[in-house]
Amino acid sequence: MRRVLVLYHSQQYGNTETMAEAVAEGVRSAGAEAVLHNANGGRYDVEQYRGFGAVAFGTPDYYSYFAGTLKVFLDDWYFAKGEDDTGLVDKPVGLFLSHGGGGAAKEPFEKLFGRLGTVICGTVESLREPSTGILEKCRELGRRLAEAAG
Numbered sequence: 001m002r003r004v005l006v007l008y009h010s011q012q013y014g015n016t017e018t019m020a021e022a023v024a025e026g027v028r029s030a031g032a033e034a035v036l037h038n039a040n041g042g043r044y045d046v047e048q049y050r051g052f053g054a055v056a057f058g059t060p061d062y063y064s065y066f067a068g069t070l071k072v073f074l075d076d077w078y079f080a081k082g083e084d085d086t087g088l089v090d091k092p093v094g095l096f097l098s099h100g101g102g103g104a105a106k107e108p109f110e111k112l113f114g115r116l117g118t119v120i121c122g123t124v125e126s127l128r129e130p131s132t133g134i135l136e137k138c139r140e141l142g143r144r145l146a147e148a149a150g
Contacts, residue, residue: 008057009038016098019135022136040067064105066097101128
């Protein structure tokens with residue numbers, strides 16, 4: 001079965017988690033398995049990442065940068081890739097971001113996480129609580145990732 005990881009950070013308001021759940025709904029609606037992991041609850045084991053056909057990353061904007069827990073994942077990915085890049089590179093990647101009005105984290109988020117593979121569509125961005133339209137964009141992102149997961 002095609003598998004898509006939805007790796008995100010959410011804590012204070014839950015807006016990024018709401019978006020992550022919508023991405024997972026889209027993945028499932030396309031007939032693939034969605035696995036969600038909130039990095040705020042613990043570090044994600046990069047070795048498990050190898051088993052996914054596609055991945056979505058989600059973050060809130062914290063002081064014009066993405067969440068530190070995702071930076072930790074990126075560091076783990078980088079060091080693992082240096083040893084053996086099998087299953088770590090060239091995955092379809094989806095990005096989603098929530099913010100309270102700034103949104104400046106989008107540029108470094110896209111720049112760094114775009115290095116992990118081919119970015120599918122553009123970053124889905126939500127100002128505060130995601131609207132119905134934003135959640136539909138998240139579902140569409142999930143469907144497209146499921147299709148790209150092969």
